[in-house]
Amino acid sequence: xxxxxxLPQLLTLLVVILIFGFFSYNAQVNMxxxxxxxxxxxxxxxxxxxxxxxxxxxxxxxxxxxAYLVGLLNTILVSVIGIIFATVIGIVVGIARLSNxxxxxxxxxxxxxxxxxxxxxxxxxxxxxxxxxxxxxxxDAEPMFGxxxxxxxxxxxxxxxxxxxxxxxxxxxxxxxSIIFIRIYAKRKxxxxxxxxxxxxxxxxxxxxxxxxxxLFGGVNASVEVPVIKQLSQSGFTYEGGIKLPPELxxxxxxxxxxxxxFIAECVRAGVQGVSKGQKEAAASIGLTPNQVLKLVVMPQxxxxxxxxxxxxxxxxxxxxxxxAAIAYPDLVLVFAxxxxxxxxxxxxxxxxxxLTYLSLSISISLxxxxxxxxxxxxxx
Amino acid sequence: xxxxxxxxxxxxxMVAVLFTxxxxxxxxxxxxxxxxTQKKGxxxxxxxxxxxxxxxxxxxxNWTGVDVDVCRAVAAAVLGDANKVxxxxxxxxxxxTALTSNEIDILSRNTTWTxxxxxDIGLTFVGVNFYDxxxxxxxxxxxxxxxxxxxxxxxxxxxxxxxxxLNMRDxxxxxxxxxxPVTFEKADEVVAAYDAGRCDTYTTDKSxxxxxxxxxxxxxxxxxxxxxxxxxxxxxxVRQGDSVxxxxxxxxxxxxxxxxxxxxxxxxxxxxxxxxxxxxxxxxGAEGELGAALGLDNDWSLRIIKQVxxxxxxxxxxxxxxxxxxxxxxxxxxxxxxILYVPxxx
Numbered sequence: 001x002x003x004x005x006x007l008p009q010l011l012t013l014l015v016v017i018l019i020f021g022f023f024s025y026n027a028q029v030n031m032x033x034x035x036x037x038x039x040x041x042x043x044x045x046x047x048x049x050x051x052x053x054x055x056x057x058x059x060x061x062x063x064x065x066x067a068y069l070v071g072l073l074n075t076i077l078v079s080v081i082g083i084i085f086a087t088v089i090g091i092v093v094g095i096a097r098l099s100n101x102x103x104x105x106x107x108x109x110x111x112x113x114x115x116x117x118x119x120x121x122x123x124x125x126x127x128x129x130x131x132x133x134x135x136x137x138x139x140d141a142e143p144m145f146g147x148x149x150x151x152x153x154x155x156x157x158x159x160x161x162x163x164x165x166x167x168x169x170x171x172x173x174x175x176x177x178s179i180i181f182i183r184i185y186a187k188r189k190x191x192x193x194x195x196x197x198x199x200x201x202x203x204x205x206x207x208x209x210x211x212x213x214x215x216l217f218g219g220v221n222a223s224v225e226v227p228v229i230k231q232l233s234q235s236g237f238t239y240e241g242g243i244k245l246p247p248e249l250x251x252x253x254x255x256x257x258x259x260x261x262x263f264i265a266e267c268v269r270a271g272v273q274g275v276s277k278g279q280k281e282a283a284a285s286i287g288l289t290p291n292q293v294l295k296l297v298v299m300p301q302x303x304x305x306x307x308x309x310x311x312x313x314x315x316x317x318x319x320x321x322x323x324x325a326a327i328a329y330p331d332l333v334l335v336f337a338x339x340x341x342x343x344x345x346x347x348x349x350x351x352x353x354x355x356l357t358y359l360s361l362s363i364s365i366s367l368x369x370x371x372x373x374x375x376x377x378x379x380x381x
Numbered sequence: 382x383x384x385x386x387x388x389x390x391x392x393x394x395m396v397a398v399l400f401t402x403x404x405x406x407x408x409x410x411x412x413x414x415x416x417x418t419q420k421k422g423x424x425x426x427x428x429x430x431x432x433x434x435x436x437x438x439x440x441x442x443n444w445t446g447v448d449v450d451v452c453r454a455v456a457a458a459v460l461g462d463a464n465k466v467x468x469x470x471x472x473x474x475x476x477x478t479a480l481t482s483n484e485i486d487i488l489s490r491n492t493t494w495t496x497x498x499x500x501d502i503g504l505t506f507v508g509v510n511f512y513d514x515x516x517x518x519x520x521x522x523x524x525x526x527x528x529x530x531x532x533x534x535x536x537x538x539x540x541x542x543x544x545x546x547l548n549m550r551d552x553x554x555x556x557x558x559x560x561x562p563v564t565f566e567k568a569d570e571v572v573a574a575y576d577a578g579r580c581d582t583y584t585t586d587k588s589x590x591x592x593x594x595x596x597x598x599x600x601x602x603x604x605x606x607x608x609x610x611x612x613x614x615x616x617x618x619v620r621q622g623d624s625v626x627x628x629x630x631x632x633x634x635x636x637x638x639x640x641x642x643x644x645x646x647x648x649x650x651x652x653x654x655x656x657x658x659x660x661x662x663x664x665x666g667a668e669g670e671l672g673a674a675l676g677l678d679n680d681w682s683l684r685i686i687k688q689v690x691x692x693x694x695x696x697x698x699x700x701x702x703x704x705x706x707x708x709x710x711x712x713x714x715x716x717x718x719x720i721l722y723v724p725x726x727x
Contacts, residue, residue, distance in 0.1 A: 033622060036481065036503040049546050050562045052536075060550045132577035152578050153536060230534055234524030236581045238534045247579065248563075325541075328565045328574065334541065338474060338566065342542025345502030347478050 042344045051330045053246045071335035079318040085257035090264025097269045116262035127251040128327040138237040147226045154246045156227035156239040164220045171214035179203045248329035260317045271306035311369035315362050412625035423465045426452035427485035430470045433592040434705040435491045444468045448489040450695040451617045454633040458681040463688035473542050488618040493544045507631035509616040512711040514609035515548050516587040528608045536561040538571050538580035545585050548611040572596050586613050591705045635723040636682045640691035647690040
C-alpha cells in the first residue's frame with residue numbers, strides 16, 4: 001500500500017550505505033596496502049608539544065585528547081566573541097543604513113560593501129599584520145588607565161585574584177533566578193490587572209545589591225593583579241602577571257566580526273524594511289509612543305525575518321574561525337588538525353573527529369537559533 | 382616449407398614476447414611506481430613551498446635546490462632527462478598525506494628522518510642528503526650570545542607540526558624556561574611575524590634559518606646562535622611497499638655522493654669511462670650490470686652525473702654559491718672530515 005512511498009527512500013538509503021561502504025572499504029584496503037594502522041588509541045598518548053594560548057591547563061605532558069579540548073575551547077572562544085561583536089556591529093550598521101541622515105546612511109553602506117566583498121582570509125592577514133606593524137613593542141607601550149597594555153606581543157590586562165569566588169557566583173545565580181521570577185510575576189500581573197511593574201530597574205538593582213552583599217558579609221574579596229614589564233634581553237621585553245590576550249586572537253576576532261557584521265547588517269535592514277508601513281501607522285494611531293511602536297510592533301515582526309538568515313551567519317562565522325591556522329591562533333584546526341595530525345600522521349582519524357566536531361558545533365547553534373525562532377514566531381491562538 | 386616458416390615466425394614472435402617480458406625486467410614488473418612513472422613520462426616530486434637552497438622556484442617557475450636535484454637525478458636515471466619532473470609544492474602538513482595517497486612518488490622536502498615517521502605512517506626514508514640541526518635566530522641588539530641567556534617568558538616563532546616544535550619543547554623544558562610558542566603553517570608567515578617583532582626568537586633547522594634570513598627586512602640585524610639543539614638528518618622519502626622504487630631513489634642519491642668521492646663530475650663523466658679505477662668505471666656504467674638490478678639501463682648513473690652533477694656540484698650551485706651556508710660542515714665527504722658516507726655502488 002505504502003510501497004510506492006517507501007521504495008524510493010529504501011533505495012536512497014541503500015545507495016548511501018553503498019557509497020559509504022565503498023569509501024570505507026577503499027580506505028581500509030589502501031591503508032593496509034601502505035602499512036598504515038588505524039585507531040583512536042593515539043588520543044591518550046602524550047602530545048609532547050606546547051600551545052601558546054589555552055583556556056585550560058595544557059603542556060606537552062598532557063594527552064592528544066586534551067590538545068583537542070584546548071583547540072575546541074579556543075574555537076568556541078573566538079566564535080562567541082565574534083558572534084557577540086558581529087551582532088552588535090551588525091545591528092548598529094543595519095539600523096544606520098535606514099537612517100535619514102545621508103552621511104550615516106552612506107558610511108554604513110560603504111562599510112558593508114567594502115568588507116563583505118573582500119575575501120575573509122585576506123582580511124585576517126590584513127588585520128594581523130597591520131596589528132603587528134602598528135602595535136608598539138612592550139617597552140614602548142603607553143598604559144591605558146595605568147593597567148592595560150596593548151603591545152605587539154598581546155593585550156595585557158589585569159587579572160582578578162579572588163577569595164571565596166564561589167560565594168560571589170552563588171550571589172549572581174540567586175540574583176538571576178529572582179529576576180526570572182519577578183518577570184513572570186510582572187507579566188501575570190499585567191495580564192490580569194493591567195498594571196505595569198518596573199522590571200528593568202528592579203533587575204538592575206538585584207544584580208548590584210546581591211553581589212555587593214556577598215562582598216560585605218560573604219567574605220568575598222578580590223585583588224587586582226596588574227601586568228608588570230619584564231626584561232628578557234637588551235632589546236626584548238614582555239609583561240608578567242595579569243591576563244594576556246594574544247594578538248592572534250584579537251585580530252582574528254576583529255576580522256571575523258567586521259566581516260560577518262556586514263551580512264548581519266543586511267539581515268537587520270531587510271527585517272526592519274520587511275515590516276509594512278501600515279503596521280507602524282496603525283500602532284501610532286492607537287496611541288503608542290515611538291519607543292513602544294519599535295519595541296512592541298516593529299521589532300517582534302522584524303525579528304521573524306532577521307533570525308533565520310542571521311543563524312546562517314553565526315554558522316558561517318564559526319566555520320570561518322578555522323582560518324585561524326593562517327595566523328597562529330591555536331584553534332581546533334591549528335592544534336588538532338594541524339600539529340596533532342602532523343605529529344601522529346593519523347590523517348583519517350583526526351580529520352573525521354574534526355569534521356564531526358564542527359558538525360556538532362553548527363548543529364548546536366542551529367538548534368538554539370531554531371528554538372529562539374520558534375519562541376518569537378507568531379503564536380496563533 | 383612455407384608452412385614451417387609460418388610456424389617458425391610465430392615461435393620467434395612468442396619467444397620474443399617472452400623475452401621482452403623477462404627483460405622488461407623483474408624489477409619493472411614488481412615496481413608499480415616505476416612503471417607508472419615511465420608511462421607518464423615524468424617523475425612526480427613533492428617539494429617545499431620555497432626554501433632557498435633546498436627547493437625554491439624562480440620567477441619563471443624553474444625549481445632549484447639540493448632537494449630538487451634528488452628528484453632530477455631520479456628523472457635522469459629513470460626517464461633519461463633530468464627536466465622531466467613535475468614539482469608539487471607542499472606544506473609541512475600536506476607532505477606525508479600527498480605521498481601516501483599517491484599524489485607524488487618522491488617527497489624531497491627537507492624532511493627529518495625519525496623512527497615514528499619511518500615506521501608508523503607508511504613511509505620509508507631512503508637516505509640523508511643534508512645533515513642539519515635545529516638552531517635559534519635572534520636580533521643582534523638583544524645581546525643574546527647563547528641559548529643560555531634565554532629567560533622565562535620568551536616567545537618563539539616556528540612552523541607547526543614539525544620536529545622543530547617538539548625539539549623546542551624538549552629544549553625549553555630541559556632548561557626549565559617557560560616560553561610562548563607561536564606556530565604558523567607557512568614559513569613566510571613565521572618570517573613575517575618574527576620580523577615584525579612578535580617573537581624574540583625564530584627557531585628551525587639551521588639551514589632553514591640561514592635561507593630564511595635573506596627574506597628578513599634587514600638580514601644583518603639578526604644572528605644565528607651557535608648552539609645546535611637537535612639532530613635533523615634530512616632526506617628523501619618514498620611510500621612503503623615498493624622496494625624497487627625505494628632502491629632507485631636511494632641509489633640515485635648515493636651515486637651523486639659517490640661520484641664526488643671518486644672525483645667524477647658533470648664535465649668529466651664521459652672521459653671517466655676509460656678510467657683505470659673499476660669503481661669509477663662502474664659509476665659511469667662502463668663496467669658491471671648495476672642498472673639491470675634496478676630495472677634500468679646501464680647508463681642510468683652516467684646520466685645522473687652528466688645532467689645533475691655530483692653532490693659537491695649540487696651543494697656548491699645551490700647552497701654555497703647562493704651564500705646560504707658556504708661552509709659545508711658535516712655535509713662534507715667522510716674523506717674530508719665530514720660525515721657523508723654512502724655504501725659502495727657495486
